[in-house]
Amino acid sequence: MEHPHYGFWLPPNISTNGAEIDNLISVLHWFMAVLFVGWAVYLVYCLVRFRERPGHEADISGSAHFSLPKYVEIGIIIFEAISLIFFSFPIWSKVKKDFPNEAEALVVRVTAEQFAWTVHYAGKDGKFGQLKIELIDGTNPVGLDREDPNGKDDILSPNTLNIPVNKPIIAKLASKDVIHNFFLPVMRVKQDIIPGMTVPVWFQATQTGKFEIGCAQLCGVGHTQMRGFFNVMSQEEFEAWYQEEEKSLLASSTEPISGKTLKIAKIQTIKESK
Numbered sequence: 001m002e003h004p005h006y007g008f009w010l011p012p013n014i015s016t017n018g019a020e021i022d023n024l025i026s027v028l029h030w031f032m033a034v035l036f037v038g039w040a041v042y043l044v045y046c047l048v049r050f051r052e053r054p055g056h057e058a059d060i061s062g063s064a065h066f067s068l069p070k071y072v073e074i075g076i077i078i079f080e081a082i083s084l085i086f087f088s089f090p091i092w093s094k095v096k097k098d099f100p101n102e103a104e105a106l107v108v109r110v111t112a113e114q115f116a117w118t119v120h121y122a123g124k125d126g127k128f129g130q131l132k133i134e135l136i137d138g139t140n141p142v143g144l145d146r147e148d149p150n151g152k153d154d155i156l157s158p159n160t161l162n163i164p165v166n167k168p169i170i171a172k173l174a175s176k177d178v179i180h181n182f183f184l185p186v187m188r189v190k191q192d193i194i195p196g197m198t199v200p201v202w203f204q205a206t207q208t209g210k211f212e213i214g215c216a217q218l219c220g221v222g223h224t225q226m227r228g229f230f231n232v233m234s235q236e237e238f239e240a241w242y243q244e245e246e247k248s249l250l251a252s253s254t255e256p257i258s259g260k261t262l263k264i265a266k267i268q269t270i271k272e273s274k
């Protein structure tokens with residue numbers, strides 16, 4: 001996997017929601033830095049100013065002869081309330097509540113397990129096939145029922161999320177075992193995946209490129225290997241890839257496609273890890 005994107009500070013932002021999230025992160029970090037320095041200076045000042053020395057006795061009556069800290073505290077509370085109500089809430093609401101219309105978005109299912117991702121596309125009919133727990137095996141990691149008419153053209157993409165640029169994506173996240181976390185650093189997406197729940201997230205990419213998926217929950221001994229490929233393609237490239245997958249699905253309709261692509265992905269992962 002290439003690593004041109006991940007340096008010391010925030011990774012590049014290619015998300016339509018990213019600028020607002022990054023702004024908020026910056027404002028809060030600078031605010032915390034100012035508070036940290038302010039409190040540290042005040043602490044040292046108090047240590048010197050109120051040290052024990054002859055001729056001075058501590059006044060424990062609580063009489064307020066030093067009211068600046070009180071006003072500073074009130075100011076901080078007001079600043080925090082403003083940043084929460086006017087900056088955080090609108091972004092949170094946009095990212096977590098204002099989902100794009102499913103008809104205009106690309107909807108994918110992302111299933112996490114120790115220690116891999118499976119991305120499930122609905123195929124050209126736009127309908128996901130049924131998932132059956134008894135069908136889960138090494139070649140069918142999500143238990144997709146190929147007998148189901150809706151499931152015949154579904155594409156399973158192991159460890160690779162391919163998306164078109166400039167199109168809203170809705171990813172419905174699920175886990176087969178423990179709590180994982182779907183992390184797309186360049187999209188500013190980080191969402192816990194709780195077993196037994198389907199958790200939707202949405203995002204839209206503004207640039208093409210090859211990036212990575214990480215798991216941001218310590219989900220077991222192989223946690224660090226739980227990395228996937230995240231490719232943002234042009235619409236044409238994406239369609240070509242999609243059609244290629246559909247074609248190979250037709251060609252090998254007697255054997256499950258998931259087995260074939262799984263093998264390819266394994267080879268790819270081995271190559272990349274060298």
Ligand SMILES: [Cu+2]
Pocket residue numbers: 112113115179180181215216217218219223226
């Ligand atoms: Cu994980």
